[in-house]
Amino acid sequence: MKIVVAIKQVPGRDTPLRIAENSRWIDESEMQWAMNEPDAYALEEALLLKERDGGEVIVVSAGPERVASTIREALALGADRAIHIVCEDLRRRDALCVARLLAAAIKPEKPDLVLTGLQSEDLGLGQTGVIVAELLGLPHATMVLHVERIDSGLSVKRELEEGWFQSIELPTPALLTIQSGGNKLRYATLMGIKRARTKELRTASAPELGAEDAPTVGLDQISVPKKQKSTQILRGTAKEAAIALVERLKTEARVL
Amino acid sequence: MSVFVVLEESGGRIRKASWEALAAALCFGRAEGIAAIVIGARTDALAAEAAAGTVGKVIRVEHPLLAQYTADGFSLALQQLIQNERPAQVVFPHTYQVRDYAPALACRMGQVLIGDVVGIEEGPRFVRQLMQGRLNGSYSHSGNGPCFISVQSGAFRADPPETRPTPAPITTFTPAIEAAQIRTQPGKPFRASEQTVDLGSAQRIVSVGRGIKEAQNLTLVEELAAALSAELAASRPICDNGWLPLERQVGSSGQTVAPKLYLAVGISGAIQHLVGMKGSQCIVAINKDPDAPIFEVADYGIVGDLFEVVPALTEAVMAAKQQANALSDTG
Ligand SMILES: Cc1cc2nc3c(=O)[nH]c(=O)nc-3n(C[C@H](O)[C@H](O)[C@H](O)COP(=O)(O)OP(=O)(O)OC[C@H]3O[C@@H](n4cnc5c(N)ncnc54)[C@H](O)[C@@H]3O)c2cc1C
Numbered sequence: 182m183k184i185v186v187a188i189k190q191v192p193g194r195d196t197p198l199r200i201a202e203n204s205r206w207i208d209e210s211e212m213q214w215a216m217n218e219p220d221a222y223a224l225e226e227a228l229l230l231k232e233r234d235g236g237e238v239i240v241v242s243a244g245p246e247r248v249a250s251t252i253r254e255a256l257a258l259g260a261d262r263a264i265h266i267v268c269e270d271l272r273r274r275d276a277l278c279v280a281r282l283l284a285a286a287i288k289p290e291k292p293d294l295v296l297t298g299l300q301s302e303d304l305g306l307g308q309t310g311v312i313v314a315e316l317l318g319l320p321h322a323t324m325v326l327h328v329e330r331i332d333s334g335l336s337v338k339r340e341l342e343e344g345w346f347q348s349i350e351l352p353t354p355a356l357l358t359i360q361s362g363g364n365k366l367r368y369a370t371l372m373g374i375k376r377a378r379t380k381e382l383r384t385a386s387a388p389e390l391g392a393e394d395a396p397t398v399g400l401d402q403i404s405v406p407k408k409q410k411s412t413q414i415l416r417g418t419a420k421e422a423a424i425a426l427v428e429r430l431k432t433e434a435r436v437l
Numbered sequence: 438m439s440v441f442v443v444l445e446e447s448g449g450r451i452r453k454a455s456w457e458a459l460a461a462a463l464c465f466g467r468a469e470g471i472a473a474i475v476i477g478a479r480t481d482a483l484a485a486e487a488a489a490g491t492v493g494k495v496i497r498v499e500h501p502l503l504a505q506y507t508a509d510g511f512s513l514a515l516q517q518l519i520q521n522e523r524p525a526q527v528v529f530p531h532t533y534q535v536r537d538y539a540p541a542l543a544c545r546m547g548q549v550l551i552g553d554v555v556g557i558e559e560g561p562r563f564v565r566q567l568m569q570g571r572l573n574g575s576y577s578h579s580g581n582g583p584c585f586i587s588v589q590s591g592a593f594r595a596d597p598p599e600t601r602p603t604p605a606p607i608t609t610f611t612p613a614i615e616a617a618q619i620r621t622q623p624g625k626p627f628r629a630s631e632q633t634v635d636l637g638s639a640q641r642i643v644s645v646g647r648g649i650k651e652a653q654n655l656t657l658v659e660e661l662a663a664a665l666s667a668e669l670a671a672s673r674p675i676c677d678n679g680w681l682p683l684e685r686q687v688g689s690s691g692q693t694v695a696p697k698l699y700l701a702v703g704i705s706g707a708i709q710h711l712v713g714m715k716g717s718q719c720i721v722a723i724n725k726d727p728d729a730p731i732f733e734v735a736d737y738g739i740v741g742d743l744f745e746v747v748p749a750l751t752e753a754v755m756a757a758k759q760q761a762n763a764l765s766d767t768g
């Protein structure tokens with residue numbers, strides 16, 4: 182199977198977030214970056230499918246120069262080659278515009294399967310994958326934990342709310358958005374990292390892809406959420422705070 | 438009709454999240470301008486329930502091929518309805534089902550869903566969370582065509598309506614759908630294997646998140662849980678990693694709990710976690726990040742390194758217990 186995995190680079194989890202001067206986005210100058218976690222699970226699922234049935238795994242990512250480091254990481258983990266859609270103005274584009282870029286890069290590959298994460302950790306839109314499916318005319322399933330090949334195409338296990346699951350069958354080619362936790366993530370080996378340097382990493386620019394760019398939804402401003410509840414913060418050393426907390430839980434909240 | 442609200446059902450009744458979507462729709466205008474949409478193969482009961490709400494009318498979107506939810510079926514049916522009626526806004530509850538098809542539906546109409554909205558302000562500007570709840574973003578919609586939004590569960594207050602003297606009028610729309618247009622074949626929902634712990638009835642819960650860093654560090658929180666006679670629970674990444682079984686996961690895709698005491702250790706407080714525990718009587722958060730969203734729902738907080746705070750807390754709990762025992766012995 183030929184599988185394309187869409188991977189987004191997002192701010193690292195422990196990176197402090199500073200709002201940029203214009204309040205329109207965060208100050209990216211000193212940030213650390215990482216692979217969006219559900220995308221790592223999507224990549225893992227693709228690699229498992231390839232190891233089982235053969236084929237090729239192609240990574241596609243849209244973003245500025247810095248995104249190349251995350252692409253290299255995916256190649257080191259075992260992806261065969263990659264497409265980097267170089268665009269500096271990702272933030273300006275709404276979900277449909279980003280999906281158009283991804284779809285334009287994916288389409289000529291004619292994959293059997295496209296995998297995305299179910300949600301990005303920065304914007305949390307949870308919809309880019311579904312839109313890419315729509316643009317490519319593919320059937321899709323979301324929140325997928327497990328993929329199996331059957332004669333008629335695929336059988337996938339989806340997560341529903343509150344501990345429920347569901348199996349869905351769909352023909353290929355198809356697009357799946359992958360939920361985290363369905364498999365166990367691998368680590369890159371030294372060998373893998375070495376090999377990644379020689380793997381094909383093609384770049385494509387947004388104008389080259391000819392994807393229409395006319396956002397209808399804009400992020401105008403970001404802010405720190407206003408606190409609504411007053412939390413009693415217990416201060417002092419760890420020991421002092423712990424003793425104060427136990428006291429409060431006993432006498433004030435009466436839950437001990 | 439200027440505003441459509443697409444109601445979702447659960448077990449044959451309109452879901453609470455749907456009433457919340459209706460409450461959000463009232464930000465756009467008066468009830469007379471709102472049409473509630475129910476969708477399925479047999480929608481008479483749902484429509485009657487919806488007609489009691491603060492709506493101008495109810496539209497039943499009915500077709501035998503809509504008996505079971507599919508993204509293809511629902512997108513197609515609603516697309517036809519929306520093209521006919523041209524509402525200015527279409528509001529959904531932000532459920533898993535809506536996440537599955539609404540982005541595709543909006544795309545077909547050249548639009549982008551503004552998803553998981555937590556507030557609607559003058560403009561209108563739509564507020565949604567960014568960076569897992571650490572920041573808010575304010576969004577606006579431009580261009581022609583309907584504005585699609587979905588609203589986060591719990592963000593808009595709503596109760597199921599009281600019966601009103603004259604229910605809203607109900608009309609029916611029959612979309613044109615052919616079996617071949619539905620490409621996926623959904624199976625029946627099923628539950629994971631037998632539950633062996635019942636977090637739902639636990640009095641006290643110590644819940645651990647990614648701040649714990651390594652599986653081997655879990656002993657720290659196990660000791661605290663034992664001292665408190667509490668059950669151990671976790672955020673999703675802990676269960677994803679296989680460090681604790683899935684049945685101990687709290688949140689939208691795990692358990693919903695409401696103990697007397699919920700102690701969150703190294704958990705950031707993403708909305709999918711909060712929905713599973715914010716009904717707890719007393720919430721305590723231990724986190725090194727003073728801006729972590731978990732503090733937004735916490736009654737008590739300790740800002741600090743859990744590797745220092747948790748052992749100190751275990752010790753303080755043990756000391757308090759000993760003191761209580763000593764008192765009862767002498768008294
Ligand atoms: C559809 C969907 C469903 C989901 N369902 C669920 C669900 O059911 N349950 C759930 O929990 N999540 C769920 N999630 C995931 C959710 O969005 C978050 O990613 C997750 O809850 C984060 O877990 P966390 O707080 O443990 O980790 P993180 O967000 O990584 O937070 C770790 C926290 O630990 C703190 N920390 C780090 N080191 C220390 C230290 N030494 N001392 C003190 N504090 C420290 C950090 O400041 C941080 O706040 C779901 C996501 C999606 C998209």
Ligand SMILES: Nc1ncnc2c1ncn2[C@@H]1O[C@H](COP(=O)(O)O)[C@@H](O)[C@H]1O
Binds near residue numbers: 187189242300309310
């Ligand atoms: N710039 C991007 N480059 C590659 N993939 C992306 C990009 N943005 C989003 N995606 C994919 O779409 C998924 C959902 O993202 P979102 O809709 O932003 O929550 C992610 O998990 C990625 O797989």
